[in-house]
Amino acid sequence: MSGMQEIELKFQIPEGALEAVRAEFTRLNAGQNTDLRLRASYFDTPDRRLAAARMALRVRQEGEDWVQTLKAGGSNTMMRLEDNQPAQEPAHGQPIRADLGRHAGTPAQEALERVLSWSMAQDPQGHGTGLIELYGTDITRTRALVTVGKGTLFEGEVELALDLGQIHSGSLSVPVRELEIESVSGHPMAVILAGRDWVARHGLWLDTQTKAHRGDRLAREAAALLAPTAAAPDQAEPAVHTTLAHPAKVKSGSTxxxxxxxxxxxxxxxxxxxxxxxxxxxxxxxxxxxxxxxxxxxxxxxxxxxxxxxxxxxxxxxxxxxxxxxxxxxxxxxxxxxxxxxxxxxxxxxxxxxxxxxxxxxxxxxxxxxxxxxxxxxxxxxxxxxxxxxxRPADAPHAxxxxxxxxxxxxxxxxxxxxxxxxxxxxxxxxxxxxxxxxxxxxxxxxxxxxxxxxxxxxxxxxxxxxxxxxxxxxxxxxxxxxxxxxxxxxxxxxxxxxxxxxxxxxxxxxxxxxxxxxxxxxxxx
CATH class of the missing domain: 1.40.20.10 (CHAD domain)
Known part of the structure; x- marks a missing residue:
C-alpha cells in the first residue's frame, strides 16, 4: 500500500512488571524525560469497511504536530504497511476530521478508493464515504534507542516504545500497557533479539493485535450498550474474534x-x-x-x-x-x-x-x-x-x-x-x-x-x-x-x-x- 514498511513487534506488559519496565526506561534514557503525549481519533464507516480490509485510519496529535496515518497489514504480523501525511490542527471547538485527500498520489489513495468505493476526483476529501470517529486513544509514549546484537551478523538499532494510557469509545475504556520494538537500522533480527530479552526478564507476552483492533471491539461494545435491544447485526457480533485457517498464497509458478x-x-x-x-x-x-x-x-x-x-x-x-x-x-x-x-x-x-x-x-x-x-x-x-x-543458498538442491x-x-x-x-x-x-x-x-x-x-x-x-x-x-x-x-x-x-x-x-x-x-x-x- 505504501512506500513505508514497519518491522515491529508489540508486547503486553503484566501489571506486576510495569514498575521494573519503567525503571529500565529511566536507566536507558539516563534519567531524562522523553515522554510524548499521543492523542488519536480512529475513523471507519459504520459497516467497518476499513477494519474488514485490515486497515486503520487515524488522525493523531504527536506533541505539537498532527499526522494522518493509514495502516494496513503486511506479509506477516511482524511487518505492517503505513502511509503518514501531515494534518492540520482542527479549529477551536471543531471536531477532528479525516481528509482522504491527504493521501493523494500515494498507494494509500488507491487502497482507500478500492475499499471505500471512493473517487478522489468526485469527492476530494472523502466526506461522502460516511467516515465517522469510532474510538480514540490517549497514550503517553516513552522512547529509548538501543543497539542489539552488537558485533554479530544481526546487529541493529531498535526503538523501544513504552505506551501507557487508554483506548476509549463512548462511556467505555480499556487500559493500554504495551512495549513496542521497532527496527530503526541494521538487521531486522535485532527486533527478535530485543523481544526475547524483554520477555525473559519481565514476563512480557506477544500481542499482534493493533490498538485499532482493540478499539474496534470496544466501539462495538459501546454501541451495543446504547442500543442493547436493537443493535445492528455487526454490533451484535461476539466480543471475541477467531482467526481462521487460510491456505498459503501460492500459485503454480511459485518457487x-x-x-x-x-x-x-x-x-x-x-x-x-x-x-x-x-x-x-x-x-x-x-x-x-x-x-x-x-x-x-x-x-x-x-x-x-x-x-x-x-x-x-x-x-x-x-x-x-x-x-x-x-x-x-x-x-x-x-x-x-x-x-x-x-x-x-x-x-x-x-x-x-x-x-x-x-x-x-x-x-x-x-x-x-x-x-x-x-x-x-x-x-x-x-x-x-x-x-x-x-x-536458501543458490547451491541448495533444486526442485x-x-x-x-x-x-x-x-x-x-x-x-x-x-x-x-x-x-x-x-x-x-x-x-x-x-x-x-x-x-x-x-x-x-x-x-x-x-x-x-x-x-x-x-x-x-x-x-x-x-x-x-x-x-x-x-x-x-x-x-x-x-x-x-x-x-x-x-x-x-x-x-x-x-x-x-x-x-x-x-x-x-x-x-x-x-x-x-x-x-x-x-x-x-x-
Missing amino acids: MDEAWRAGVETCLEHITGNLSELGNAPTSTPALAYQLRLGLRRLRALGRLWAHTPWALPASSLDKATTLTRQLGYWRDQEALAWLPEKLLAAGSPARPLPSPTPPPGLPADVVALARSALATELCLDVFATLLAPE DLLPWLNARLTRWAARCARHAHGLAKLPDTELHQLRKRGKRLRLAAAIYAPLWSDKAFRRHDRALQSVLTGLGRVQDEVVAQAWYAQLAQQEPQAQFACEWLQGRRKSLRKKAQRSAQRWLKRRSPW
Whole structure:
C-alpha cells in the first residue's frame, strides 16, 4: 500500500512488571524525560469497511504536530504497511476530521478508493464515504534507542516504545500497557533479539493485535450498550474474534522458497491471531482454543512436510509447538468427553463426574495463561526469526515445487492407505498413529490447496475428513476408557464405564472403516 514498511513487534506488559519496565526506561534514557503525549481519533464507516480490509485510519496529535496515518497489514504480523501525511490542527471547538485527500498520489489513495468505493476526483476529501470517529486513544509514549546484537551478523538499532494510557469509545475504556520494538537500522533480527530479552526478564507476552483492533471491539461494545435491544447485526457480533485457517498464497509458478515462506506465514498468522485474542480475553473460549490448537497442528504438519530439506523448521520450535498442543489437548479432551457421564448414568452407571486426567508437566492455570506464557511467545519469536533468515543458498538442491509436493503427499497418502485397508483390525495404538498421519496429510495439503483443482481438492478433503472424524470418535473413547480404568483401581464401580465403552468400540470402528473405504476410492488431487 505504501512506500513505508514497519518491522515491529508489540508486547503486553503484566501489571506486576510495569514498575521494573519503567525503571529500565529511566536507566536507558539516563534519567531524562522523553515522554510524548499521543492523542488519536480512529475513523471507519459504520459497516467497518476499513477494519474488514485490515486497515486503520487515524488522525493523531504527536506533541505539537498532527499526522494522518493509514495502516494496513503486511506479509506477516511482524511487518505492517503505513502511509503518514501531515494534518492540520482542527479549529477551536471543531471536531477532528479525516481528509482522504491527504493521501493523494500515494498507494494509500488507491487502497482507500478500492475499499471505500471512493473517487478522489468526485469527492476530494472523502466526506461522502460516511467516515465517522469510532474510538480514540490517549497514550503517553516513552522512547529509548538501543543497539542489539552488537558485533554479530544481526546487529541493529531498535526503538523501544513504552505506551501507557487508554483506548476509549463512548462511556467505555480499556487500559493500554504495551512495549513496542521497532527496527530503526541494521538487521531486522535485532527486533527478535530485543523481544526475547524483554520477555525473559519481565514476563512480557506477544500481542499482534493493533490498538485499532482493540478499539474496534470496544466501539462495538459501546454501541451495543446504547442500543442493547436493537443493535445492528455487526454490533451484535461476539466480543471475541477467531482467526481462521487460510491456505498459503501460492500459485503454480511459485518457487520452493516462496511456497515455504507462504506456508509459514499463514500458520503464523493463524497462531498469533488466536494467541493474542486469548491473551486479551477475560476468560477462555472453546472456539479460540480450538483454532489455536489447529494452528499449532498446522505448523507441525508444515514442519514434517519440509523436513530433510534446506527449509526444515528448527526442531526446537516444533518441540515447543508440540508441548503447547499437548497442553491444549488436556482441556480439549475434557470438553470433548463432557457428554459421557450423562450417557453412562442413562445406561445404569452410578452418578459420577468425568474422571480428571493427569495434567501434562508445566500445564498453565488455564488457556488464557497459556496464551500469555513465555513458551507461546518464544515459539512465535522463533518462527518470526525463520522468516527473517535469507533465502536458501543458490547451491541448495533444486526442485520444482509442484512435482516435489505431489510426490511428498503421494507417499504420505500411500502410507495411510496401507493401514486404512485393515483399519477395523488395527490395535488402538496403531489406529491412533493412522489418525495422526491422516491429520498431518490433510493439514499439509490444505495449506497448499490453491495449487490443485478446487473441486478435486474439496472432494478428497471431505472424504479424508470423514475418516478422521470416525477415528477421532474411537480415540476419544479409548482415552475415556483409560481414565475410567485408572479410576477403577480405587473405585471398582467405575469398571462399568470401561465395559460400556469397550462394547461400543466395534461399532465405532466399523463406521470409521466405511468412511475409509470411501476415501480409498477417491482420487487425490495431486
